[in-house]
Amino acid sequence: MRWVWFHKLGSPKWFFFQSKSWVLPLLGLGSIGLIVGLVWGLAFAPADYQQGDTFRIIYIHVPAAMLAQSCYFALGAAGFVYLVWQMKMAPIFIKAIAPIGAVMALIALVTGAIWGKPTWGTWWIWDARLTSVLVLFFLYMGIIALQSAFDDVMLANKATAVVCVVGLINLPIIKYSVVWWNTLHQGATFSLAEKPAMSAEMWLPLLVSVVGFYLFIAGLVLWRMQSEILQREHRSSWVKKEVMDRGL
Amino acid sequence: MTYSSFLQSEFLILWRRKQDVLNALLFFILVVALFPIGVDPSPAFLAPAAGGIIWCAAVLSILMAIEGAFKEDYLDGSLEQLVTSGLSLPLLMLLKVLALWGCVVVPLLLIMPLLSEMLFLPSTVFWVLILTLLLGSPSLFFIGLIGSALTVSLRQGSMLMMLLILPFYFPVIIFATSAVHAAQAGLSYSGSLAMLLAMSLLSLVVSPVMTAIAVKASVN
Amino acid sequence: MTYSSFLQSEFLILWRRKQDVLNALLFFILVVALFPIGVDPSPAFLAPAAGGIIWCAAVLSILMAIEGAFKEDYLDGSLEQLVTSGLSLPLLMLLKVLALWGCVVVPLLLIMPLLSEMLFLPSTVFWVLILTLLLGSPSLFFIGLIGSALTVSLRQGSMLMMLLILPFYFPVIIFATSAVHAAQAGLSYSGSLAMLLAMSLLSLVVSPVMTAIAVKASVN
Amino acid sequence: MQSSASLTISDLWIERGERDLCRGLSFDVRPGEVLRILGGNGTGKSSLLKAIVDVITPIEGTIYYLGKNVTQCRDVLIESTLYIGHAVGVKRLLSVEENLRWYCPDVSSDELNSALEHLGLWPFRDTLVTSLSAGQTKRVALARLWLSEKTLWLLDEPFSSLDAKGCTILENRIQQHVSLGGLVVLTTHQDLRLVSARDVVLLS
Amino acid sequence: MQSSASLTISDLWIERGERDLCRGLSFDVRPGEVLRILGGNGTGKSSLLKAIVDVITPIEGTIYYLGKNVTQCRDVLIESTLYIGHAVGVKRLLSVEENLRWYCPDVSSDELNSALEHLGLWPFRDTLVTSLSAGQTKRVALARLWLSEKTLWLLDEPFSSLDAKGCTILENRIQQHVSLGGLVVLTTHQDLRLVSARDVVLLS
Amino acid sequence: MAFDTFPAFLIMGKHGVYVWSAYGFSMLAIAVLTWNTFAHHRKVRNTLMKRYRMDQIR
């Protein structure tokens, strides 16, 4: 049957043993990509002819911003899966990925703000993109706060899934509205779009760094899910065996 | 329990606590009065900002009104009774939103002429503002009620709820104020109004179901 | 029960809601973000309005924090225990205000630099704003607590009192924002600050006694 | 009211706050019978009732109602159930009559008045519940037993804070209900005086 | 604890919501005695206790404590009184131990633990009261009887929602208190099994 | 290498503070995240281990 993998995915035990061997390779590959991309960007890529060396922030800013958004989509999808199919893995995934997404959004915000000071002369402007990342950060914080506010696991699952799903519907609306709002009455004083076309020397390290970020984060997510599975399934015998076999 | 008796009791209780509604209304006036008094009373400053100020004030007071929507019901066990009443929980939630909306938004609309006069809002734009409120506020209530239901059983009640729902309010505010702005600039504003309506309809569909799930999760 | 154990448990409950503090901060930022988004994101609008906006957000979060201050205590009977504890009720109320004030205002002040940056508040005015918050917020708490105690049992007549109390928020906000405004315009602002201090002191004297009376009226 | 209603619980496992409350609990309630759930404080009586009406979710177990398995779809069960928990679900800010009208909107004024009279609430019909005594508040909640037509009653400590006369009235009502084929499951720490009941004992 | 404490109520007239609850009520409580206030629902038992601790104000009447008239200045009386009402004054958001520390900050850990053990709350000492059962919450409130040193106990339906074992423990504690010269006034709708009490009956 | 000397690499044409603080913050955040993940996993395993041992003794 075609849906077998999908049902198996719902089983924590199956997932645990499948994903166990993936964690280290992902983390390893990811950190190699990260280091190569970042060192390349920091030391070897040419300086931008307009912005000079501040441009180098892009190698960390863009991957973080992309991940912040990707993580949210994953979150929303998981919430939907949980509400519809009650799949046990979904809340585990949500719990694992929410803090990571929040940190990514924070990195995007902070690096963006730092970048803004020399380029725009201010740490913050109420630009469309900036605002939507800020809102995204709040969504993450809300979800994390909600999840940790419940003592009961089942309740936490349901409540968080609700917010994730509703947030998923809302995300494009936020983005659209913010873009529209800002272009309607402010005029594109500081447009992110008007950038010089990048040369290959510039975007190649960016690509490497983006891929590195994704792999590394995937590794982290799997790792966090492993802890979460162990904790939630501690009554089952396979967890007992797993824990006792590994030792301290 | 039937749907109509539920609605009736909701209205009655809201009436008994007219206090809260009044509170929200006073807060509304307070925020609006803040700008002429605290910042700059000149029409040149106020007139273009009026729509935005009124909307911000409205959002804040709606937040205050929604905040405790389920608290009392949770503590006295009525929420349990709703869940075990055999009636459709989403429908009950819909009725609850409607009752709350009526009790909060109507008084708000009633004092609107006064406030828009205070902020020198051009009278041509006044009706657009009213329209944005009518079309946009239901979605604020629908979304807010999900948050309120999610957090009733929690220790960190109101703040968490606000944190959860305020991000969802941003698009509504943006569309509403840009409609007012566009009207003020003589541009077409029907697109924004349509978006407001669309969001209200979308949340009308999504919210009762989500609120019901949240309520069921809370009563256990 | 002793005064110190009372204070301790107040802090403990507030600490239990420690996430509330974080949430309060995030909520504060959200409200502040509401105005650039809803009204006008340009520094030309925001810089002069910053003081007012920040005060508005502060009042809102203080209101939220105060609003349910007695609700829980009333419903579970702790309020009765306070009244029959043999301790001085006004003093207990004073302690309650202090605990609440510490837990709400201190984090609020900590986050102020960030917010004033986001609203383009001139850095010269920053310290004046902090001063107004320090001097003005106690009176908001003192006044608010009377109202909160009055309304907890929802008795007839409390409505009237509430109507009398809420308007006291106006002068505080007006003096505070006009101090910030004067500083921004390079004028003298010490008069306004003195008024804020005077109001806080006055309410320090009046409020605990009034709150105690209100509590006693509520528990019967 | 279905006169051959029956409720069967089999193999129920309830967990709360990481503690097992009952495991493998099975019992059935037959028409015309009062089932009394006994057990010390904190043994899970209230949780059991809540699990039946789906307010909390048991880890395992099956519930049959009218011979059908309703574990997945609780609608039929819930529709014919009247549940009164520890928190009785009476609204403080409504008057006695308004509370009953809220819960049972369809009853005629006569029925309502006779129930109020029966429970000694007649003089208080327009009083807000906030200013009633504990026992009177409980009576407002119990008035539902006179006014609604549900088959299965789940009553969590219905006798607490009632005076002796109130207890007798309530026991008579329960007796009457089961003699008409209704089902009653209740928890209590007191002895029943008029009604004979079968006991299920929860151990901690 | 004063061993010759005494409480005398004379000619008390309480009115609530325009209704007279008692008029010209007089009784006294002597050391070593349990006074039980009887009466149907809504006859004013709780109101009477509240009037003694000055939570509500009677229209007329005099209260003597230790032979002194305390009607005007209730401080002496309130200082040596432990009152537990229908709403027991236990904070939902504090754990069991924190609740007791809130109420009785001065007790040693040993005393606290032995009281918890006694009441079967030891395993729950770090649980928030929100997630306790009704009887367990009541026990948290009653733990004060073991931890504080007040002379006069005013207990409003202390037995409700306690199981049989809990009732016995409580009755023993009351017996012990009065045998040391304490005063106990309580309301209940149940019969006392171990303690002998003098009754005051309120009529409606 | 886009820079001639190591000090030039550090200073980055007067923008060094910005670039390095951005990189520093991000690396710190990622390091904290990784450490937190590791520590949490270890903690979960340890507590479970202790619990199972306790159960066995009993």
Ligand code: HEM
């Ligand atoms: C707090 C401030 C900032 C935030 C929240 C922010 C956020 C974002 C986001 C969400 C993206 C899109 C990533 C993607 O999905 O492709 C992005 C891309 C980018 N940002 Fe920022 N940004 C900020 C400040 C800045 C500044 C100050 C600059 C430089 C002047 C800048 C330059 C860029 C560039 C060049 C891109 C890549 C654009 C593209 O490829 O489409 N950002 N930023």
Ligand SMILES: Nc1ncnc2c1ncn2[C@@H]1O[C@H](COP(=O)(O)OP(=O)(O)OP(=O)(O)O)[C@@H](O)[C@H]1O
């Ligand atoms: N807060 C209040 N405001 C006004 N009237 C009240 C209030 N509380 C109680 N009453 C009225 O006072 C009367 C006595 O109430 P009280 O609570 O003293 O009765 P009780 O004897 O304790 O009854 P129960 O056995 O039900 O606890 C009741 O008739 C009630 O209607």
Ligand SMILES: Nc1ncnc2c1ncn2[C@@H]1O[C@H](COP(=O)(O)OP(=O)(O)OP(=O)(O)O)[C@@H](O)[C@H]1O
């Ligand atoms: N909301 C909750 N969250 C977590 N645990 C709970 C909750 N409510 C109760 N419990 C736990 O579940 C157990 C059973 O509680 P329950 O209320 O079912 O007991 P009970 O048998 O009704 O007791 P009582 O006679 O005191 O009413 C208790 O040990 C309690 O600690």
Ligand SMILES: [Mg+2]
């Ligand atoms: Mg129970």
Ligand SMILES: [Mg+2]
């Ligand atoms: Mg009573």
